[in-house]
Amino acid sequence: MSDADDGALARAVGAGDQAALGELYSRYGGTCLSLSRRVLADRVLAEEVVQEVFVRLWRDPARFDPERGTMRAWLCAQVHGRSVDLLRAETARRAREERDALRSPAADDELERAVSRLSEGEAVRRALATLSEGERAAIELAYFGGHTYREVATLLEQPEGTVKSRIRSGLLRLRAALIDEGVQA
Amino acid sequence: VSDQNEEHDEELDALLGAYALDALDGEERERVEAYVAANRQARDEVDELRESAASLALLPETGADTSAPPELWDRISVSISNEPQAAPIGTAAARRSGNSSRVATWLAVAAAIVLVVVAVQTVVVGRSSKAGNTAAAFEHAKSQSGAREVSLNSTANAQLARVVMLPDGTGYLKNDGLPALDSTHTYQLWLLTGAADHPVAISAGVLGPHPKAVAFHAGTGVHGLGLTVEESPGVVQTTQPMVARASL
Numbered sequence: 001m002s003d004a005d006d007g008a009l010a011r012a013v014g015a016g017d018q019a020a021l022g023e024l025y026s027r028y029g030g031t032c033l034s035l036s037r038r039v040l041a042d043r044v045l046a047e048e049v050v051q052e053v054f055v056r057l058w059r060d061p062a063r064f065d066p067e068r069g070t071m072r073a074w075l076c077a078q079v080h081g082r083s084v085d086l087l088r089a090e091t092a093r094r095a096r097e098e099r100d101a102l103r104s105p106a107a108d109d110e111l112e113r114a115v116s117r118l119s120e121g122e123a124v125r126r127a128l129a130t131l132s133e134g135e136r137a138a139i140e141l142a143y144f145g146g147h148t149y150r151e152v153a154t155l156l157e158q159p160e161g162t163v164k165s166r167i168r169s170g171l172l173r174l175r176a177a178l179i180d181e182g183v184q185a
Numbered sequence: 186v187s188d189q190n191e192e193h194d195e196e197l198d199a200l201l202g203a204y205a206l207d208a209l210d211g212e213e214r215e216r217v218e219a220y221v222a223a224n225r226q227a228r229d230e231v232d233e234l235r236e237s238a239a240s241l242a243l244l245p246e247t248g249a250d251t252s253a254p255p256e257l258w259d260r261i262s263v264s265i266s267n268e269p270q271a272a273p274i275g276t277a278a279a280r281r282s283g284n285s286s287r288v289a290t291w292l293a294v295a296a297a298i299v300l301v302v303v304a305v306q307t308v309v310v311g312r313s314s315k316a317g318n319t320a321a322a323f324e325h326a327k328s329q330s331g332a333r334e335v336s337l338n339s340t341a342n343a344q345l346a347r348v349v350m351l352p353d354g355t356g357y358l359k360n361d362g363l364p365a366l367d368s369t370h371t372y373q374l375w376l377l378t379g380a381a382d383h384p385v386a387i388s389a390g391v392l393g394p395h396p397k398a399v400a401f402h403a404g405t406g407v408h409g410l411g412l413t414v415e416e417s418p419g420v421v422q423t424t425q426p427m428v429a430r431a432s433l
Contacts, residue, residue, distance in 0.1 A: 021265065029253030030251045033251075033254070044402050059265075076239035088210065124241065124243050124244055139206065140241075161199075171206075174237045183240055
């Protein structure tokens with residue numbers, strides 16, 4: 001089971017194999033939880049989101065379409081979307097404000113050191129470094145902060161059109177860099 | 186979803202990056218959603234951008250444990266046991282699931298919420314069994330440090346249920362007088378947030394037609410609880426009146 005590729009595991013889940021779902025959880029559950037916790041700043045809520053997403057995959061595995069991308073990307077998109085929905089429902093708004101208040105340049109340095117311990121994370125960091133500062137800031141605030149692009153524009157004191165363009169151009173540039181790094185096909 | 190409308194819209198194309206990061210809301214999100222559903226090229230771009238965005242999740246938080254916790258898998262495992270599946274992979278690829286249908290997504294979420302609460306209910310009943318009866322879990326919570334008990338009362342001020350809230354946000358609800366519903370309806374518990382005179386209700390779970398005791402979690406900013414009667418399997422946003430409310 002642990003040697004099976006994601007496509008085979010997805011098909012096994014579709015055939016009702018709980019162990020296959022367990023293997024997908026082993027592979028991506030930690031990443032999903034980390035992502036949701038980062039957006040929501042609340043571990044309990046993040047665990048609920050991850051549970052919902054995996055249960056949803058079990059109940060309706062055809063929701064994942066392998067022709068449209070990888071299992072990791074699909075799971076992350078589901079987790080991120082649900083996390084942002086919760087965040088905007090204000091349940092965790094206060095937690096986000098507290099988290100944002102605690103962010104500091106020193107914390108960013110620590111983040112970079114932690115990333116360097118993981119080769120894949122390091123490759124993503126290098127890819128991210130190819131973006132302009134404006135692109136990187138806009139993408140990080142939208143993705144990890146759960147902000148709309150209009151909110152990002154306000155936070156960065158930039159025109160909305162500029163932020164909108166930077167998010168798209170930054171993601172396209174990131175994709176090219178990830179392909180160069182071998183992280184994305 | 187058909188691809189009949191392949192015309193490009195530069196304004197909407199410019200929003201695809203923000204859409205891929207869930208950074209749109211309201212009417213703008215709906216417009217892009219419809220555009221992506223109808224335009225193959227736009228959909229392919231969103232898929233590629235989401236693939237890139239997912240790689241950002243590999244950037245770990247400082248000091249955070251990024252392993253998949255086994256206890257969370259235990260809960261997922263309980264939830265999926267005895268649950269039927271909708272359709273095998275491959276039979277519905279043309280459905281183009283993803284975010285093309287917000288309604289479908291929310292229905293799935295609502296269904297998942299049912300499962301989550303069923304799982305929680307199992308845990309509560311399990312704890313109760315150890316203590317000897319269902320009320321024991323609720324009573325045990327009451328005796329914990331910092332616990333606060335409130336009543337969920339009807340508009341006629343009848344006590345229909347009681348809730349114990351613990352300082353970490355864990356809550357336990359015990360049914361005192363909620364009448365049993367038929368199998369096509371369910372009680373649903375709501376967390377009330379936002380302005381007190383115009384609260385926003387967020388689902389805390391679907392309780393079933395005749396709940397006894399359930400556990401739930403309330404995040405920050407919750408100032409009240411409410412119960413509604415909904416058609417099974419529950420809803421994401423309620424339009425029903427609260428049959429019982431409590432202030433926290």
